[in-house]
Amino acid sequence: GESVGLHLPTLSVQEGDNSIINCAYSNSASDYFIWYKQESGKGPQFIIDIRSNMDKRQGQRVTVLLNKTVKHLSLQIAATQPGDSAVYFCAEKGAGKSTFGDGTTLTVKP
């Protein structure tokens, strides 16, 4: 079956630096990939998504890169702020359900 996983469970960065969170997936038939942010005690919050026919998509302070050759997905956060501290999940979206990875905890040091 398909699986989605993240390379590192934790990431610590200095405020103002850029953050890069990585994710690997196994299902080459996946059509959409999504990044979610989950703060303590809350549900996942949609950040950005990317379709499989794209290799890059930019949002406000965030960029998602997709490398289908190596089945790798990354989330880049520019000028990381304390409010960015959270757990970040990548997910593969099919018709209906989403398949989540285990998450990377981002800690932003002041």
Added chain:
Amino acid sequence: NAGVMQNPRHLVRRRGQEARLRCSPMKGHSHVYWYRQLPEEGLKFMVYLQKENIIDESGMPKERFSAEFPKEGPSILRIQQVVRGDSAAYFCASSLGQGVRGEQYFGPGTRLTVT
């Protein structure tokens, strides 16, 4: 426009009791999804429902768990005879459509503790 609502936010049950978790989707959304999250883990899909229909229950344990989404009222996830391993956060999400692009909006979750 209120987001996805879940209640209760916290639920404590003794082993063997029943747990009922409720989810009200966003206004206009007719697709509901339930996920379970164990500590330090990602969300695991349980079931996908549309009004009065179960579309995909491939992630739902075969015994003790059931879900419904009636024509009127919230979606209910029901766990009978709870065991300690059922302790987790249960999240509900809703979407407007079921297509691949259909963005899912998550509720705040219900944290179930089985003592």
